[in-house]
Amino acid sequence: MKTIITYGTFDLFHVGHVRILKRLKQLGTRLIVGISTDEFNSIKGKKSFFSYLERAEIVKSCKYVDDIFPENNWTQKRSDIIKYKADILGMGNDWLGKFDDLNDICNVIYLDRTDDISSTDIKNKLSKVTSRDISNIEQQITLMLDVIKTLKVK
Numbered sequence: 796m797k798t799i800i801t802y803g804t805f806d807l808f809h810v811g812h813v814r815i816l817k818r819l820k821q822l823g824t825r826l827i828v829g830i831s832t833d834e835f836n837s838i839k840g841k842k843s844f845f846s847y848l849e850r851a852e853i854v855k856s857c858k859y860v861d862d863i864f865p866e867n868n869w870t871q872k873r874s875d876i877i878k879y880k881a882d883i884l885g886m887g888n889d890w891l892g893k894f895d896d897l898n899d900i901c902n903v904i905y906l907d908r909t910d911d912i913s914s915t916d917i918k919n920k921l922s923k924v925t926s927r928d929i930s931n932i933e934q935q936i937t938l939m940l941d942v943i944k945t946l947k948v949k
Contacts (some may be wrong), residue, residue, distance in 0.1 A: 797823030800881035800901075802866050804831045806843040808853045811909035819858035819904055820884045827879055828854055829866035840866075876901050 799819050805812055805828075816867040820826045831839070832847045843850065847865065855863045864875070872894065876884060881901050883892060897903050 797824060797825040798825045798827065798879060798884070799883045799885055800827050800876060800879055801827065801885045802831070802842060802872070803887075803910045804836060804843060804852050805823070805850050806845060808857075812854075813857065813859075814909050815885075815887060815906055816854075816857055816859040819883075821887065822883055822904075824841075825861045826859055827862045827864065827881070829864055829871075829875060830854055830859050831866045835867050873900065874895060907944040 801816075801823050813880070816826065828853050831841075831843075831848065834844065836843055843919055845853070851863050854860055872884065875881070876897060877900060883902045883904060884897055885904050885906055886894060886927070887908045888893075889903045889908060894903050
């Protein structure tokens, strides 16, 4: 059995998350994921849209993930790798070189992230949606529903 371990916040779970988890799972037989707690995110200066419990439930439901656990601090990776008997620590390449010191207890790899998608980008785009945008969308939906109704009558 080959165990892969990875970490992340996994806020606004998206296709980039699915793809990296799938690639990690293909490297072994068991994939376990450390998910940053709300308290740890606060230390990192991050605020998640979803709570730790919600993010944990979402990630655990992904078919590539075998187990999850809370990530509470920066220094727990070494003890987690030992505890879970991980053969590989896989991280996104935005962390390139940051965990090379763990190569003495496992193989550390950095995978390319999915281009053009990140939770931060999604949050930034959503923050720019105005009430006028929402009103326009509502009007478009109303028009489409009216067209559908007329088609059903014919």
